[in-house]
Amino acid sequence: MIAELGHYALVLALGLALIQAAVPLLGARWRDPALMSVGSAAAGAQLAFIGLAFAALTACYVTSDFSVLNVYENSHSAMPLLYKVTSVWGNHEGSMLLWVLILALFGALVAAFSRNLPDTLKATVLAVQAWIAVAFLLFILGTSNPFARLTPAPMEGRDLNPILQDLGLAVHPPLLYLGYVGFSISFSFAIAALIEGRIDAAWARWVRPWTLLAWVTLTLGIAMGSYWAYYELGWGGWWFWDPVENASLMPWIAGTALLHSAVVMEKRDALKVWTVLLAIITFSLSLLGAFLVRSGVLTSVHTFATDPTRGVFILAILVIFIGGAFAIFAWRAPVLRQGGLFAPVSREGALIVNNLLLTTACGTVLIGTLYPLALEALTGDKISVGPPFFNATFGPLFLAVMLVVPFGTLMAWKRGDLLGVTQRLMVAAGLALVALIGTVAVQQGGPVLAPLMMGIATFTIAGAATDIVERTGWFRLPPATAWSRTRGLPRSAWGTAFAHAGLGIALLGVVGETFWNTERIVSLRPGETVTVNDYDLHFDGVATRQGPNYNELTARFTVRSGGVPVGTLAPAKRSFPHRAMATTEAALMSRGFSQLYLSLGDVEDNGAVAIRLYHKPLVLLIWIGALVMAFGGLLSLSDRRLRVGAPKPARARPARTTPVSTPAE
Amino acid sequence: MKRIVLALCLMLSASVAGALTPAEMLDDPALEARARNLSRELRCMVCQNQSIDDSDAPLARDLRVLVRERLAAGDSDGEVKTFLVARYGEFVLLRPPFSWRTALLWGTPPLFLLGGLAGLVLYLRRRRAAPAEAVEAPLSDDERARLARALGDGES
Numbered sequence: 066m067i068a069e070l071g072h073y074a075l076v077l078a079l080g081l082a083l084i085q086a087a088v089p090l091l092g093a094r095w096r097d098p099a100l101m102s103v104g105s106a107a108a109g110a111q112l113a114f115i116g117l118a119f120a121a122l123t124a125c126y127v128t129s130d131f132s133v134l135n136v137y138e139n140s141h142s143a144m145p146l147l148y149k150v151t152s153v154w155g156n157h158e159g160s161m162l163l164w165v166l167i168l169a170l171f172g173a174l175v176a177a178f179s180r181n182l183p184d185t186l187k188a189t190v191l192a193v194q195a196w197i198a199v200a201f202l203l204f205i206l207g208t209s210n211p212f213a214r215l216t217p218a219p220m221e222g223r224d225l226n227p228i229l230q231d232l233g234l235a236v237h238p239p240l241l242y243l244g245y246v247g248f249s250i251s252f253s254f255a256i257a258a259l260i261e262g263r264i265d266a267a268w269a270r271w272v273r274p275w276t277l278l279a280w281v282t283l284t285l286g287i288a289m290g291s292y293w294a295y296y297e298l299g300w301g302g303w304w305f306w307d308p309v310e311n312a313s314l315m316p317w318i319a320g321t322a323l324l325h326s327a328v329v330m331e332k333r334d335a336l337k338v339w340t341v342l343l344a345i346i347t348f349s350l351s352l353l354g355a356f357l358v359r360s361g362v363l364t365s366v367h368t369f370a371t372d373p374t375r376g377v378f379i380l381a382i383l384v385i386f387i388g389g390a391f392a393i394f395a396w397r398a399p400v401l402r403q404g405g406l407f408a409p410v411s412r413e414g415a416l417i418v419n420n421l422l423l424t425t426a427c428g429t430v431l432i433g434t435l436y437p438l439a440l441e442a443l444t445g446d447k448i449s450v451g452p453p454f455f456n457a458t459f460g461p462l463f464l465a466v467m468l469v470v471p472f473g474t475l476m477a478w479k480r481g482d483l484l485g486v487t488q489r490l491m492v493a494a495g496l497a498l499v500a501l502i503g504t505v506a507v508q509q510g511g512p513v514l515a516p517l518m519m520g521i522a523t524f525t526i527a528g529a530a531t532d533i534v535e536r537t538g539w540f541r542l543p544p545a546t547a548w549s550r551t552r553g554l555p556r557s558a559w560g561t562a563f564a565h566a567g568l569g570i571a572l573l574g575v576v577g578e579t580f581w582n583t584e585r586i587v588s589l590r591p592g593e594t595v596t597v598n599d600y601d602l603h604f605d606g607v608a609t610r611q612g613p614n615y616n617e618l619t620a621r622f623t624v625r626s627g628g629v630p631v632g633t634l635a636p637a638k639r640s641f642p643h644r645a646m647a648t649t650e651a652a653l654m655s656r657g658f659s660q661l662y663l664s665l666g667d668v669e670d671n672g673a674v675a676i677r678l679y680h681k682p683l684v685l686l687i688w689i690g691a692l693v694m695a696f697g698g699l700l701s702l703s704d705r706r707l708r709v710g711a712p713k714p715a716r717a718r719p720a721r722t723t724p725v726s727t728p729a730e
Numbered sequence: 731m732k733r734i735v736l737a738l739c740l741m742l743s744a745s746v747a748g749a750l751t752p753a754e755m756l757d758d759p760a761l762e763a764r765a766r767n768l769s770r771e772l773r774c775m776v777c778q779n780q781s782i783d784d785s786d787a788p789l790a791r792d793l794r795v796l797v798r799e800r801l802a803a804g805d806s807d808g809e810v811k812t813f814l815v816a817r818y819g820e821f822v823l824l825r826p827p828f829s830w831r832t833a834l835l836w837g838t839p840p841l842f843l844l845g846g847l848a849g850l851v852l853y854l855r856r857r858r859a860a861p862a863e864a865v866e867a868p869l870s871d872d873e874r875a876r877l878a879r880a881l882g883d884g885e886s
Contacts, residue, residue, distance in 0.1 A: 181880050183873055263869075267877050300749055300784050307779045363778065409854060417850060425842045432838040446831060449773045451781065451824025458839045588752040666751055675751050 068133050071121025072212040075162075078114035078169070079202040081107050085172075085195035089188035093261075101184050104191035105176035111198065112166075112173040119166045122211050123153050132218035135159065135211045141224035141643055143614040151234040152225045157359065157375075158211035160238060164355070165201045167239075167246040172198065175250060175275070182271060189257035190250075197249055200382045208375045224614060224643035233293030237286060241313055244283020245351040248316055250275040251323060252348035255341045256390060259397040264341065269331035272344070274702055276327060280320045281698035287313050288691030299649035299664040301679045303578065303687060306455040308363045311434045312354030315427055319347040322423040325416050333405035333413055333478060338398050339420070345394060349387040350427070356383050362438060411481040415473030419466065426462040430455065467521050467572065470565050471528020475535060489535060493527035508581070515580040518572060525569030529562040560701025564694045571690025577659070577683025585678040588669060598680045600661060601625045602634065607674065615639040617650075620665055620674055624654060631656075636665045636676070658685045749784055754791070756798050765798050768807055772797070772814065773824050781824060793822075 085107035092100025122135070126149045131137040139156045140149055154163040172194045179187050205211070254272045258264040290313070295303040304310065323343040329336045357363055360376030407413040433450045440446050471493060475486045501520035508515060534540065536558060537550040585597050591606040605621040619637040623630055634652040641647070651664035659682045666675030750769070756762040769783035774790035782790040782797075793814070800810045814822050826832045869877060 181876065183876065265877075267880055270880070298784075302784065305779065305784075309778075406857065421843070421846045421850065425839060425846060428842045429839045432835055436832075436835045440831065444831070447819060447821040448826045448832065449779070449821055449824050450826055450835065451771075451773060451779060453771055453825035454835075457825075458836075462839065462843075586750055586752055586755065666749075675753075677749075 067121050067124050068130070068212040068214065071118040071125075072210065074114045074117040074121065075202065075206060075212075078111050078118065078165075079199065079206060081111040081114060082195045082198040082202055085111060086192055086199050088192075090192040093185040093188040093192075096185070098184060101188035104188045104195075107195070108169070108172040108176040108191055111195075112169040115162075115166050115169045119153075119162055122159060122162060123150060125212075126150065126153050129222065130218075131220070131222050132214055132216070133211075134213045134215040137215055137219055137222050139225050140222040141614050142221060144225065144230070145613060147232075147235060148225060148230050152229075154238050155225055155229045155234050158205070158209045160242075161201065161205050161209050161359070162211055163238065164242055164246060165198060165205065167242045168194070168198050168201065168249060171247060171250050171275075175253075179271070186254075186257055186261060186268075189260055190253045193253035193256045194249060197253075197386070200386070204375075204378050204382065208378050221643075224641060227615070227639065227641040227644060227646050227648045228297060230648075231293065231297060233289065233297065237290045237293055240282050240286030240289055242286075244279050244281075244286050244320075245313070245316060245354065247275060247279025247282060248320055248344075248348045248351050250279070251320075251344040252390070255344035256393060258341060258401075259393050262397060262400045264337050264401050266331050266334045269327045269340065273324070273327050273331060276320060276324055276344075277698055277702045280317070280324055281695045281702065283313070283317050283320060284691055284695045284698065287317060288688050288695075291691075292688050296651050296653060297648070299651050300677065301582075301651070301662045301664075301681065303684070306433075306452045308434050309358055311430050312350075312357045315350040315430050315434075316347055316354060318423050318427040318430070319343060319350050322420045322427070323347050325419050325423075329413050329416050333407065335405040335407060335413055336417070337401050341398065341401070342394060343420075343424075345387075345390045349383075349390065350431075352383050352386060356380060357434070405479075407478070408480040410476070410483050412473065412476040412478045414481070415469060415476045418469055419473060422462055422466045422469070426459055426466070429458045429462065433458070464518065464521055467525045467568055470525055470568070471531065474528065474532040474561060474565065490528060490531060493524055493531050496527045497521070497524035499523075512580045515576055518576045522569040522572035522576065525572070526566045529566040529569070532565075533558070533562050555704055557701045557704040560697045560699070560704065563697030563700060565697070567690045567692070567694030567697060569690070570686050570693055571688075574658070574683050574686030574688070574690060578681050578687065581682045583680040586675070587678075588673040588675050590671070590673045595676070595678060597661070597678050599626055600631075600680065601628075602661075602663070602678065604674070605633075607668075612639065614643065615641045618665070618668070620676075622652075622663065624661065626656075634661065634663045636663045638665050655685060658683045658689070660684050749786055749790070750794060751791075754794055754798065756802065761798075761801050764807060765794075765801055768797055768801075768810060769794055771811075771824050773822050775818060775821060 085104055088107070089101050089104030092098070092103065124130075125133045125136050126140055127146065129136065129140060129142040129149070131140075135156060135158050136152075139159075140152045144152070152159070154160045172191060175187070175190060175194065179190075182190075251272050254268065254275070258268055287310075290310070291303045294305070295301060323340065326336045326340045326343055330340045356376070356379045360379050362376055405413070433454055437448050437450050440448060471490055472483075472486055475489055476483075497520040500523035501516045504516035504519040533551075533554070536554055537547050539547045539551070541547075542550070583597050585595055587595055589595055589604045591604050594601050594603045596602070602622045602624055605623055607618060607620045610617045610619060617637050617639045619635050622634040622636075624632050624634055632654055634654055636652040637650040639648050639650060649664045651662055653663075654661040659680065662677075662679040662681055664677050666677065668674050750766075756765060766783060770781050772782045772793060774780045774782045774785035774787050774793070776787050776789050777785050780787075780790070782793045796814075797810055800813060805813065811823065820826065826835060828836050
């Protein structure tokens, strides 16, 4: 009964989405406030009904209702409650339901928090948002019904894939989807602006918080997924250039570019057409990601061809939305004209360079991901495009981005002074040089790239600090003045500095993990000791344990550093009888920003256990850097300027009263 | 999401053996280091984008052993790769070699960058030649007032 209720709620949500897709648009056309206001109401109701459907599926999982096919295939009555709940989106149908739930959530948020928006723009945005909802609801109802029944109902479920039975599943997909789907708002705003034929600095200011929110959650989602893969898969890698990872990285890069070009548009009224195009591209890449992951095309072009229903459906969504968006763009973009002139050497210019490098990096990931598929489909030749390709192409581009960042943040709008900026970056450059030389001295003939990358990372971090120092006047003005300027500095300025510093911090971690990683792969008997760097691990013995739905073999190691015990590591192997699968549970010990990483291999006949032991210097900085970036994004998001409907200051200046379409000079 | 795909791969491999095991490793550290580096550039063909160095699959194990056999027999890195490509096709190489088939792949990043630069230069030139003009739909008085309010807190 609950399942049917959920199914019915989903159908009703589709009906609401159809109304929301059409009525507000007509209202905007006829300037009819009553019709336009239907959009907000429908968006709220749509969220309520999709929420109901989601709650219904969750209830089926929590009560282990195995008469529902989806629950039978992905759950087990002995699983802990947390995993029963997370199983809801640990499968194709449920994850699509989560996708539309978040889509509806964003639609409702726009409806609720956009009182400042012109009615027609708001109505159009909500209508476009509903088009996306209609497409995906049709997809779920037509090809991926999570509420399908199974008769006779089995007694027990087939258990969730053991790799997914992890806290990571509770956090990673929802964050990732908030990011993916959050970009749909920028997309809807872009299409609405094209339909309305009007776009100005205010548009950029309305779009930016949504883009920023999506970017922050996507950053966290990707970082979380990376850490999950790192500790779960047992060989200590944190990024694999897997097509599925690339699918999440591409919207992130494009979204980063979008954030920056939207700044130019907001402050200087320039780059409008480009910003709109980027908004479309970013969400298109999200859709592409959904297609790549959901259609099965990645496994092989042929599996896609043998069971094409879902794949073809998503491909159709992809073609209609991306094709349609570009068609509208081609038709309407010439209407939008540029404002604000600027010299090539200026903040605008630097942000354009940023955009050029980021889109190239994004294009590189895109071609690397799609090329093998296209080549196989066209010629039948199979090639692999793996990490070596991406490291060789994406790596340099991103390093270039990081070198440019400090120059960009210090550059003045309209006309910059490259020499002056360089002079102000001398301290940062000096620090970078110290880091570079220090690295060379310490590693003594290690990889050449390591000192270079350490230098670049230091330069980016010091550059971010320089920006703050320059803005507040520390070391230049009396401390009291500098202090008051520090306090008065807008949060968006802090946000920028944190986000950029986060980039540098993450690079430090990448350098440490990539170049100074030490590895021991050995067989060990209880009582024996293995040494990595200055850590001695003594193998105490093995123990077995019975978990709720698995058996576990744990090995205990005592870790000593310079003879002093610093803790124990207890890596494990779990076997899940219901799935006939096993997982490795690596044991990690953080020492500062570095980690000891230990995972178990096979137990040999003579009682020896194969282990993989790593010492990973600075590895934690990779994810700390991502957290710092996301924190910067949140700071910027909390800036009063971007809070929609924030109270106005008493000293309200008469702002630009015309859409600033004339050159400011 | 990514988990699911990786999980599928692991399911295929049914977790018989772990990735690289101590027993497979060569005694000569220099040779073993070469084997590791090679392994990272070779694909486990039944997996989803995993190198044979990382993979649990039996096939990956066979390939690891094969690579070490060839190296021990005195092959150079290039000869091992050629041998594997002859057996399994270019699919086995994670770094696609440059050829007419992959020209577009390797060419895209520089072309993208140069194309973007060229477009940028053209754009900046044209902008200097023809300054912007206002052809957007004008705002109504009501909207202007609201815009003034929305932008009221000014630049920061």
